[in-house]
Amino acid sequence: MWTKEDLVRFQQNLFIISIPIIIITGNIGSILNVIVFSGSTKLRTSPCSLYLIFSSIGYAVYLNTVPLLRFLQTGFNIDLSAQWSWFCKLRFFTIGLFLMLPRSYMLLAAVDRYLMCKTNRHWFLHRPTTWKIIIINCLFWAIVCVHDLIFYDIQISSNSTDRTCTYQPGLYSTFLSFYSILINGISMPLLTAIFGFLTLGNLKSLRKQIHTSIINDFQRRRKEEWLLCRMLLVQLFATIVLTLPITVALCYNGLTQYQQKSSFRTFVENYIFQMCTLLQYINAAVSFIVYSLTSRIFCKELVLLVKYYKVRIRQALRKHSAALFARLTHSCILGLKVMIQRSELVAYYIHRGYIDTSDPETFSME
Template sequence: MWTQAEFTLFQKYVFIVLVPIAIVVGSIGSILNVIVFSISTKLRKSPCSLYLIFSSIGFMAYLNVVALLKLLQVGFAIDPSVSWSWFCKLKFYFVGFLLMLPRTYLALAGIDRYLMSISNQHRLSSRKVAVKVIIITCLFWMIICVHNIIFYDALTSSNGLVHTCSSSPGAYSTFLSFYSVFINGLSMPLLMVIFGVLTVRNLQRHRNQIQDNNTVGTFQRRKKQEYVILRMLLVQLIVNIILTLPVTFYLCYSGLTQYTQKSSFRVFIENYTYNFFTLLQYISANNYS
């Protein structure tokens, strides 16, 4: 049976090996996404491509900021957030902002596919509308995530031995638990599932109508383009759900047990588990690249 020190050392080397790979591969993938969606004539005209471009940029920023900070903390025991209050606040502000922004853009791409499948709503699916929505979405999450700046701080234990960057136990921790489950964890996947199913139904309905009018060939070409993007979004959705729900439910568990007396070993196991769950999130970000 390994000791706590051996478990910690194992996790340290896992992060040192896997996180840099995730950052490099994810960044390269994001850059390639931006290039492909920007250069391709057919893809460049689609507002969905614009959402996917900004989603890729957002996930690249997430990996190079959030994942890098976690690598320094777990792999090299470097964590300025436990000493500097301003760094702690900004750290969790950008964790929340960079987590939700690209995922929202991805959900908007799914909504755009749905609008394109509705014959009388094409005017809502345009690059002009997409640019406005992208800006509004960015401003929205910039404002929503301010609560992290307000409630997170560099804290010191009563004996002065333990330094952490976290929120104090209380109403906010409970709120954060449910916020993590319903906003971070479930809202975007549910939106993508709903609009993905609606899009497939609309495309199927159009196919049946067009078959009656003997114009199957033209529709088949359009349907193929629609399904390529839709299939890509659905695959990303499935992987995202599998890899991000563990950390979401951990945060819910953490909030619900905040007043429970825990042994040092239980705290160690919880922190150890949480670190590995965050690693899954970084791998999930690579799925979008």
């Protein structure tokens, strides 16, 4: 039977092994998402693609800050947030901001797909409006998360030896519990699920329209929108499944925060909560995998872009190689001309008797 030390060691090893894999996979996936949604002629015209692009960017920033700092703290016992107050505040502000931005962009994408299924003409679906909503959404969550800059700071233990970056105890602790439950735990997943199910209900009529109407450019465009909608729905459900455990953990901690707990119960609750955070890291890294497995149009556009950049790189290499070969050839020709001229000059001096061929020092390179 495992002891408490064995469980802690297992969790540390799991974090040390899995976090680098999650960060690398998530960064590569986010870069490929941005390339496909911005480079594809079929996908970049949809306002939904803009939301998915900024969602991928938000997840990339989140992966390169939160899990990375956790990896340094777990694997190397380096806690930068416990050394500088400004870094402590900035860390939790970044966590709060980039935890909500990708989810809110996914929610906006779900709203966009729902309106697309209802009607093909709506002010929310225009790209200029989409850009305004993206900026307003970013500013909104930046203002909402200002409380992290105010109430998070370095807390020193009673024996003045341990420094921890955490929130101030008291009234803010209660506020933070209900804020995490209502905003992060319930509202975002619930709204996303609602619009996801509404969109799923409208997809049936849209799909019938696609298969029964005459195939023309408009209907082909609608079919592409439906495929993009299906891809988004799978990503939404994956997000709900991966974030549901930490949502339940937040609700439980908020409801039981004033109860007297034994050391073993506290250890178990913290242990489960930390394992739930790992699922949250995975959620930030799996979008590309979900898109690739659930969307033919995404895979097709990815393959086309890979072939396109492959040809461009090959052409650039050929052009660079040709230029380099021409430069080397020109240099060799010039060198041969200089050598020939020098040989002719030496032969002329020998013929005139200016150079004594019997003296070996005459042809010395010096």
